[in-house]
Amino acid sequence: MAKDNKVRTDKKDIKDTKDAKEKRSIRGIPGAIPAAAACILICAALLTAVSLIPQSAIAKQSKKSADILVRQPAFTALYNDWSNSIQDNYADTELMEIAYCIDSRRPFTSAVRAEYREVSGEMTAESYRKLVYEGAEANMSYGRYWHGSMVYIRPLLMFLDVDGIRTAVGIAVLILQAAVLRQLWKAGRKSLAACFLISFVLIGPWMLFRCLEYSSVFLVMPAAALCVLHLIRTGRTDRAPAVFAVSGVVTCFVDFLTTETLTYTVPMLILLLFLVEDGQIREAGEAIKTLFVNGVSWLAGYASMFAVKLLLVLAVCGRAELMNSLHAGAERVGGGVNLGNSNIFPEATAGERLSGAIWHNLSALYFTKYDDMNRAGAVIPTIVILVAAFAVIYLFRRELRAAEVIPCYALALLPYLRYLVLSNHAYLHFFFTYRAQMVCIMVLAYLVWEHGLGNIPETVGNNGKKTKKGTKKKSKK
Secondary structure: OHHHHHHHHHHHHHHHHHHHHHHHHHHHHHHHHHHHHHHHHHHHHHHHHHOOOOHHHHHHHHHHHHHHHHOOOOEEEOOOOEHHHEEEHHHHHHHHHHHHHOOOOOHHHHHHHOEEOOOOOOOHHHHHHHHHHHOOOOOEEOOOOOOOOHHHHHHHOOOOOHHHHHHHHHHHHHHHHHHHHHHHHHOOOHHHHHHHHHHHHOOOHHHHHOOHHHHOHHHHHHHHHHHHHHHHHHOOHHHHHHHHHHHHHHHHHHOOOOOOOHHHHHHHHHHHHHHHHOOOOOOHHHHHHHHHHHHHHHHHHHHHHHHHHHHHHHHHHOHHHHHHHHHHHHHHHHOOOEOOOOOOOOEOOHHHHHHHHHHHHHHHOOOOEHHHOOHHHHHHHHHHHHHHHHHHHHHHOOOOOHHHHHHHHHHHHHHHHHHHHOHHHHHHOHHHHHHHHHHHHHHHHHHHHHOOHHHHHHHHHOOOOEOOOOOEOOOOO
16 A cells, blocks of 8 residues: 555656646746847847947948958859858948948938948949949848848947958857857866867858858857856756747847858757756657747747848838848749859759758768769768768667657758758858758767767777667676
């Protein structure tokens, strides 16, 4: 009888624990709503504040920047013609044009319009040069993005030219990554810190010093990761949805549609692995729910910020500009692409566009020369690496926790889902969208070490013998 009572008590304790976890994960959702709303207002206020900087204050450095950019090709591979070393001077020139054209007399509406100059037959850098040297007028609006990077570009432009700003932002990126590494190391997660570092190095961080367009996400991602680590350290992981909602808002605010998913996937991976290691998540269902709740929070923050910008475009610029923005967005989803690097090549079929969106991004991971890119050269090395990785995990595995492995795979697949959804964009702009695979590298490195290579000393000590569950047998004396 006493035994039955103990069993019932244990079951009740288990149920109470699950109920507590359920309430904790749900409790964070309402907090995400005011956090996202407040963040939207703060972002709009910051953008308005920097728009008050008069054009005269940035004119000198804008002229220097125009002189620099007019000498550089719109797209150029900086290192050994590698496809992942392409510098996007075209996008950076547009950012510098927008920064220059903001009118301090009407700061908010001018920032919403995001005006620049575009003339048929005229190079973008030459248009920029005419803006700053000849006083030519802006004639286009880039309304669908917030261009929140103006918050740091315009103040820095008072003192630095475009190359100086690129360097300053690159240094800030490295400092933030180093801060994440330090916190992971202090928390005793040295293998996770090593995987974070390896994945960051393998996505070409040196290019973050050479292009403003690429760097904004790498400011937001480590900032979000540091917030997550703070929640873990203080035992307030129930507030994670608010962090991810704010991360989504800020990503939409500053990013130029580059590697936006990183501000969710990397911080989420860190949070997940800590919760599993600490025993707060024991089942795959709990882990997937955590991914879902925080993912929805991030997506809601991102979508809300995007929707607010479209409403502002409608109010400030009119219906025609709104429709232009929506049309341009739709083009990124299913717009046509050519099989070669110019429109003289035949147009790709839907299947070729979708598959190309994947293998183009895979190819960039392998430091492939632009003219040597091909499907086999991207897919075969990927298959070899995956087979080798899973072989190591199989041979040296201990007990694999579904609560850890399944959601890790889910996070690693998210970049490829993004490539398929925005296939036109991922096909054409693979030379920077490929960096979203940082989370894939991080997941693979972590699983190979934690469930493979890290177990080799124990395997050798036990003469390679395993139990049925994959744990090692102790030798009999």
